[in-house]
Amino acid sequence: MEMIVENALDAPTTVHWHGLLVPGEADGGPQGRIAPGSTWRPTLLIDQPAATLWYHPHPHHDTARQIYMGLAGLIIVDDGNDLGLPHDFGVDDLPIIIQDRAFGTDGSLDYDADELGVVYGVRGDTVIVNGAIAPAVRVPAGFVRLRLLNAANAQNFELRFRDGRTFHIIASDGGYLQQPVPMSELRISPAERFEVLVDFSDGKGAVLETGPDRAMGIFGAISDSGTNDYVPVMRFEPMAAAAVVRRLPSRLIEPEAANPESAVQRRQFVLNNGVCGQKMRMSGQPDIPAIVGINGRTHDPSRIDVETKLGTTEIWEITSVGMPHPFHVHGAMFRILSLDDKRPPDHLAGWKDVVLVEGEAKLLVKFTKPATREHPFMYHCHVLEHEDAGMMGQYTCA
Numbered sequence: 230m231e232m233i234v235e236n237a238l239d240a241p242t243t244v245h246w247h248g249l250l251v252p253g254e255a256d257g258g259p260q261g262r263i264a265p266g267s268t269w270r271p272t273l274l275i276d277q278p279a280a281t282l283w284y285h286p287h288p289h290h291d292t293a294r295q296i297y298m299g300l301a302g303l304i305i306v307d308d309g310n311d312l313g314l315p316h317d318f319g320v321d322d323l324p325i326i327i328q329d330r331a332f333g334t335d336g337s338l339d340y341d342a343d344e345l346g347v348v349y350g351v352r353g354d355t356v357i358v359n360g361a362i363a364p365a366v367r368v369p370a371g372f373v374r375l376r377l378l379n380a381a382n383a384q385n386f387e388l389r390f391r392d393g394r395t396f397h398i399i400a401s402d403g404g405y406l407q408q409p410v411p412m413s414e415l416r417i418s419p420a421e422r423f424e425v426l427v428d429f430s431d432g433k434g435a436v437l438e439t440g441p442d443r444a445m446g447i448f449g450a451i452s453d454s455g456t457n458d459y460v461p462v463m464r465f466e467p468m469a470a471a472a473v474v475r476r477l478p479s480r481l482i483e484p485e486a487a488n489p490e491s492a493v494q495r496r497q498f499v500l501n502n503g504v505c506g507q508k509m510r511m512s513g514q515p516d517i518p519a520i521v522g523i524n525g526r527t528h529d530p531s532r533i534d535v536e537t538k539l540g541t542t543e544i545w546e547i548t549s550v551g552m553p554h555p556f557h558v559h560g561a562m563f564r565i566l567s568l569d570d571k572r573p574p575d576h577l578a579g580w581k582d583v584v585l586v587e588g589e590a591k592l593l594v595k596f597t598k599p600a601t602r603e604h605p606f607m608y609h610c611h612v613l614e615h616e617d618a619g620m621m622g623q624y625t626c627a
């Protein structure tokens with residue numbers, strides 16, 4: 230598939246296909262700079278399971294602002310096997326891109342990456358879905374598939390239905406889960422996707438809402454009021470017309486077993502975000518200046534941090550310092566082996582490309598696409614202000 234990406238901005242940009250497994254030169258990382266007025270024509274060979282992916286710009290130091298201003302969209306990889314699931318796009322298969330924004334008095338987007346914004350990530354007091362504030366959608370009175378994407382700069386959304394109805398999670402970032410996982414509350418972190426089925430056969434309207442970001446503790450309130458209230462995300466209005474899908478499938482597609490024995494390497498990554506001037510203390514090591522970086526080093530585009538071998542798997546142990554960080558790897562999918570030494574919950578047990586690391590996460594990363602020194606793959610925190618400030622590294626795969 231040939232893509233035509235024309236940069237009509239007055240700033241350099243790139244377009245990264247988040248979750249798409251393509252070689253480094255087609256990945257759209259920061260090294261794939263498109264100058265204002267020029268066009269990039271990558272050819273993308275799609276050879277991965279059905280999944281909900283997305284695309285967004287990735288120019289170093291300007292990713293956060295460009296995404297905030299509106300550059301993000303969904304990609305659906307469809308393999309033609311619908312498994313009996315809702316798949317009528319826009320009818321019972323809906324894209325739900327959730328973001329938070331702050332608006333100026335004239336209604337313009339207010340992006341302010343002040344010092345606090347860099348430390349905690351920029352957050353807004355208004356939730357939007359596909360660019361609209363608290364929209365409503367009419368749905369068939371049956372099972373409806375929601376393709377949820379958190380495209381916020383930093384906010385973890387704590388989703389639930391006001392009437393407590395169930396999310397049946399059928400897929401995560403990299404594709405289907407083994408079977409639907411019922412949940413009444415679902416946290417979705419920046420860059421994460423979940424496909425969920427929701428049953429509207431009772432014909433009753435339902436409100437999807439989000440609560441305070443629990444990863445941020447007392448700073449997690451989403452609205453200006455500073456309370457712990459849930460705020461509406463969007464509303465669903467079932468229609469009397471016959472629904473296409475009335476049954477929840479019991480089995481989906483079982484991912485291959487995650488075998489840590491297959492790993493050829495074990496690596497540690499510490500995600501640091503410090504406030505300027507602070508020192509950071511790690512046990513058994515001398516104090517190092519607190520920086521926004523990984524393993525004590527801020528991102529350097531001329532430095533290759535990790536070299537991997539094509540066709541292998543590695544165990545990556547990620548540790549968050551300062552606050553929970555959503556960690557994303559380009560060009561590869563991974564399985565979560567453990568979160569703080571505990572098995573991941575079922576909805577996080579499938580293929581993923583981003584994980585919220587609250588303490589320590591152990592990942593089994595599978596490298597299936599090549600990347601050169603000129604066009605390496607990135608790994609980074611998906612709090613966009615952290616990424617722009619240097620919480621990012623790059624790896625080759627050959």
Ligand SMILES: [Cu+2]
Pocket residue numbers: 500502553554555610611612615616620
């Ligand atoms: Cu971060």
